[in-house]
Amino acid sequence: MVTEPSNEQPDVRGSGANDRAPIVAIEDLFVEYKVKNPAGRGKSIARAVDGVNLALYPGETLAIVGESGSGKTSIANAVMRLIDASSGRIIFDGVDLVPLRGKELRKVRPRLQMIFQDPFESLDPRMTVMDTVVEPLVINDIGDSDAHRRELGLAALQRAGLTPADRIARRFTHELSGGQRQRVAIAAAMILEPSVVVADEPVSMLDVSLRAGILRLMADMRDRLGVAYLFITHDLSLAWMFADRIAVVYLGRVVEEGSPVELINNPQHPYTKALVSVIPVPETSAVTNRTVLTGEIPNPTAIPGGCRFHPRCPLYRERGEPAGCRTDDPALVQISIESVHSAACHFVAKVP
């Protein structure tokens, strides 16, 4: 069933992490929200992001994978400064974004762009494709004239696979299909040649036959422009295919991080193990021992003490409910010498 990759296909793996300095370093990030109590009285603190450290290297794709309520979108929004971090640092190209406001932030924005999940909502239906694509140029006062910006816009559309570009440029975004709209969104995000693009579930609203085209386009942009992606998804198998590195988040914390192959073939955290076991695959012969967790991610206003995963953890029960899991919060520790692989579980053997 699996075909040999053809020669024309772009290198999907990117350049990966190396000893260069990260383009984005997330350090000890916390994001808290005040939420009204359901009973109607008082407020509680929801800790959506609870001490996250992540590094994204130039030209690399880092996938942040988690279920809804895991905090993955809060991490993305904090990096984009769409929401405020409660504490911590987000170092982008040497500058901490967290304290930046207004004009200083606008100076950074051209190099830090975002692709949203829903191309039906993220584009203004009353704008033409051309206006949509050149808008970032206008906002940032780039280009000598309207004619010059138009030229850049047509080139961006062409790069995004929207041809004939001059005809598509005149259409309104509401006239386009979902796949075409997402290409317009990518063209607009890429026109300033950013160094980092945060892509929040960029294909999950699209029909499956269109997903490969959009992801190939993103891979192609990565190879051509050297852009790094922070790829937010609930789909671990998609992250496995597309990313250079995967961080699995649970209730505001990174619980495991590693290369895609390592994480899927050799998951160490019981949560990752369960997630991997329930990934649907399009064949019947793949009989797997599924570990279907009971219950749901707890409310971030009431994060369980000790290991936050222990109330749902199969290993905790298997081991006779050791007290340590209820009292001690496990740190994310390096568990492999050969590769980048770390996990936050009391039962993984850390590298001495």
Next chain:
Amino acid sequence: MSLLDVRDLRVSYGSADGDVHAVDGVSLSIEAGEFVGLAGESGCGKTTMAMAIPQLLPRNARITSGSVTFDGVDLSALDEHAMRAYRWKEISVVFQGALNALNPVQTIGSQIAEPIRVHDSSVTSAQADDRMRELLEAVGIPSRRAHDFPHQFSGGMRQRVMIAMALACRPRLVIADEPITALDVMTQAQIIDLLQSLSDRYNLAMLLISHDLSVLAQTCDRVAVMYAGKMAETGPSQDVFGESSGQVLARHPYTQRLLRAYPNIHRERVFIDGIPGSPPDLSKPQKGCRFQPRCDVALTQCANVAPELVALNDRHFAACHLLDADSSGVQ
């Protein structure tokens, strides 16, 4: 005799641009207790075809030909009054977008108990209450939560409520339209397990509609793949998703390409394939195979002659001209 037998069904929607033939000659049968998957991309007609079974189509849709036979009775010939004897009692539906389908100001308990009393006036409210609690427990919700409102439940729990409602009148067939689409992977696994255990426990036949082939592969006894209003391929899951000596058993090029559109973590890590182009505009007359413009193995006749379903074995069928020649022996 099958529990459900849909024969050569055609459904059209009236629109300003002319009639859209959303379902164009589709047949599908389901046996008692069988778990059948119906797959296809958005706009392929899968929901229209499924909603035609209990006659729950929108007003601008009409069945132009074909029959829907349930337990020997042609439902398409029944009037609204007679149809009510079947809806919920024999055939029930778990609607798409269930997360918004519940009444926000009514407790979940009373929403589940309502169909029980509406459809059987001899049931006392105490009996309906007992049945409601039994259903809640059956779908994995503690019955003490009967007095809670929908907003107090998560998406996965609300989907369980919807399933409990569908089971209220002990139907023999449940149509579940994208019941897991908006849910997380772990919650999806929970709901799939629940549907399977309920199907086994009550000998329920299930028509599970999903755009996600990979979910159907490990869930369904049999699967049907639709494309642009037509049945492209149908067969037992092991025939459609399986392989033999390295060759996929799926025979329609559309099914084959769809299967390559999903990452498969049990295989080599390769980039997924897409299917360039888009489905045809069904308000225009169709000539030839509807997949032909996107098909990379099309023959000359594919542009002119619509392929018929060809039997690959007694249960596996595909509609593709590539099969015409080499299938003569099988038929």
